[in-house]
Amino acid sequence: MRYLIFADIHGNLEALQAVLDLARNKKIDHYLFLGDLVGYGASPNEVIEVISKLQPLSLVRGNHDKAVAGLESTDMFNPVAATAIEWTRNHIQPESKEFLVNLKKGPVRLGRSLTLCHGAPFDEDYYIFGEFDAAEAFNHLKTAIGLFGHTHFPVVYSLKQGYLEGQLLVGNVQIYLEPEVHYLINPGSVGQPRDRNPLASCGIFDSERRTFELYRLKYDIPGAQRKILAAKLPPSLAERLSLGI
Numbered sequence: 110m111r112y113l114i115f116a117d118i119h120g121n122l123e124a125l126q127a128v129l130d131l132a133r134n135k136k137i138d139h140y141l142f143l144g145d146l147v148g149y150g151a152s153p154n155e156v157i158e159v160i161s162k163l164q165p166l167s168l169v170r171g172n173h174d175k176a177v178a179g180l181e182s183t184d185m186f187n188p189v190a191a192t193a194i195e196w197t198r199n200h201i202q203p204e205s206k207e208f209l210v211n212l213k214k215g216p217v218r219l220g221r222s223l224t225l226c227h228g229a230p231f232d233e234d235y236y237i238f239g240e241f242d243a244a245e246a247f248n249h250l251k252t253a254i255g256l257f258g259h260t261h262f263p264v265v266y267s268l269k270q271g272y273l274e275g276q277l278l279v280g281n282v283q284i285y286l287e288p289e290v291h292y293l294i295n296p297g298s299v300g301q302p303r304d305r306n307p308l309a310s311c312g313i314f315d316s317e318r319r320t321f322e323l324y325r326l327k328y329d330i331p332g333a334q335r336k337i338l339a340a341k342l343p344p345s346l347a348e349r350l351s352l353g354i
């Protein structure tokens with residue numbers, strides 16, 4: 110099986126299109142989305158419409174999805190993020206909101222080997238930012254492989270015989286997943302990368318070959334930026350897309 114692993118689209122339709130073009134070329138069997146369809150970007154309804162048609166699709170909600178759905182207040186968000194959530198709440202169509210309201214809370218298990226979560230297996234809102242956080246996440250992981258998003262940084266943590274190691278993934282890379290090792294993998298962000306690489310980020314997990322490939326993809330950044338500015342969202346949300354921050 111070949112799985113597309115992707116997270117944190119944040120209303121960026123242009124970046125999503127680049128990722129789905131890759132998925133078509135690489136013959137994906139199953140789409141695994143790790144939360145944050147909306148927030149920040151100017152195309153929340155379009156993104157939800159495209160995602161809702163993908164088959165088969167397994168997904169969990171993100172903190173921005175929850176907030177736009179009205180399931181959480183914006184108190185915990187920074188001012189720019191809160192402004193974008195407010196904008197998205199005002200522009201979301203009823204059927205899109207319904208889709209967000211019904212998203213599953215992670216962690217969600219898929220078969221015997223995969224767990225999907227937005228933040229961490231023990232808390233959907235927790236950020237795994239280093240080995241200390243990853244150690245706690247491995248304590249709660251019930252499968253060999255955990256997939257997470259939320260930080261917008263592509264990274265792989267491995268746990269082999271009690272030894273934990275983190276590896277930031279830079280550029281297009283492929284890693285081999287050893288059978289006796291446990292992994293926590295973040296495919297980076299589709300629509301708002303923050304690792305100073307503005308290219309859209311996603312991954313492909315091939316369960317037969319036991320490989321995870323990270324892809325960084327060019328997309329129409331100026332187009333996404335124009336929409337953000339035309340929507341009167343905070344201009345910094347457009348600027349950051351070309352900087353990858």
Ligand SMILES: [Fe+2]
Pocket residue numbers: 117119145171173259260261
């Ligand atoms: Fe996010």
